[in-house]
Structure formats: C-alpha cells, structure tokens
Amino acid sequence: MKKFVFDSYAFLVFLNREPGSDRVRDILREARIAGQRLPMSAINRGEVLYSIWRKDGRAGAQFIEERIRNSPIEVVLPTIDQIRDAAELKAQGGASYADCFAAALALELDLPVLTGDVTPR
Numbered sequence: 001m002k003k004f005v006f007d008s009y010a011f012l013v014f015l016n017r018e019p020g021s022d023r024v025r026d027i028l029r030e031a032r033i034a035g036q037r038l039p040m041s042a043i044n045r046g047e048v049l050y051s052i053w054r055k056d057g058r059a060g061a062q063f064i065e066e067r068i069r070n071s072p073i074e075v076v077l078p079t080i081d082q083i084r085d086a087a088e089l090k091a092q093g094g095a096s097y098a099d100c101f102a103a104a105l106a107l108e109l110d111l112p113v114l115t116g117d118v119t120p121r
Helices: 006-015 021-034 043-071 081-091 097-109
Strands: 040-041 075-078
Touching: 006 021, 006 043, 006 097, 021 040, 040 043, 043 075, 043 097, 081 097
Parallel strands: 040 075
Antiparallel strands: none
C-alpha cells in the first residue's frame, strides 16, 4: 500500500463527499486493513477542525475530531525543522501556510502529499 501525507483539503473532500471522496475513502480503508498510519500535520488537523467548526459548529468539529482519532490518520506535531521549512516554502509564495506544513512533513518523510485534487504531489 502506498503511503501519503494527508493535506487538510483531501480529508475535507472525504468528509464533504466531494468528487474524489471515493479515492480518499479507499486510501483510508486500505491503510486501516494494512495497519498503517497516514501522517497529517497537526496544523492541517487544525485547518480541518476550524473549517468544520465554521460550517457545523462546535458539535460538528468535535464529531470530526473523534473521526480523525478513530481513523488511520496519525497527527504529527511540527518540529522546529518543519516550521522553518514551512516558513521557507511560504516565503516562496503560492501556497497557504497550512499547506506548507503538509509539504514540509512530506519532504521530511519522503512521501507524496495527498491534496485537494486527490492526487499525490
């Protein structure tokens, strides 16, 4: 099974049943069956939660928080090196700061990022 770093948008695609959600569901299912954990930066987890909170309130965010906890997603706290790398990526422009944390984690782990268009980058 191929591993990915989960960007917040890929997880939101799954939660909102947007185009590509079947692919994300399959990746999560395969990881669960294989007993693998799929990394997501804690910054991206926060982005998922505030997006849901704005849409569905505190109860919705708490429900999603529980879903993340029970999923094969492994929430990874950013290291000092990842913070520096994310800042450097953000300084180069083009991506949101949260997206830069997904990219910094992916660089550190040498894994592709599963992102909004549900294809690895």
